[in-house]
Amino acid sequence: MTAPSPTRRMPVAAHRALWVLQILLGLFFVLASALPKFWGDPFAVAIFDGIGLGQWLRYVVGFLELAGGIGLCTRRSAVPAATGLVLLMVGAALTQAVVLHGGALVVTPLVLGALTAVVAVARRNETLTTPR
Template identity: 35%
Template structure:
């Protein structure tokens, strides 16, 4: 794969993640009724909705700042792991596929930007 093709692919993944997570994060922070109900069903309290929405917005911003893409993608991947846990044990697996897809896309970016890892540098 040529470097230009790889860059286009990474940009496309970042755009998809940005659109999905920005919309979800804003909905959580704005208190959209569906989000309030989902986090009520999860049972961790509404503070967790605010935390998750904030992490999603921060993750999206970090995807676009040079040198922080690894951290941004890692934050988004962690939120999708949490979403999959919630779907598995509380919400039901019927609505889990988007979390799987977004998690895989975030994992691709984590792997791609792994050299930015400030701890391990692997």
């Protein structure tokens, strides 16, 4: 089995569907995930209190989600942004499962991580051929 060629293009419909996914994920990470952390949403504050490392981590995670959400919506940074968000969501899922004993709350970061992984994998060849 050979690796896909970096010059091979995906079908137009798949390309457009991927952009819709990227924009929706980007909006979610910015509006529903990062901004509430900056605003001090009581749920976010409680989660980071439960983690026990201090509220500074809430701001760091919020900044990473904000940067990743914006990055998903730009062509040149979509792959690094998606990759970073996948790693962040793996950390979130592990924290929910091990530290917070979250049960069903583990599902959200796993689903978000899987969707951003789709973006990272699907866009990797485009990043290789993007003129600098």
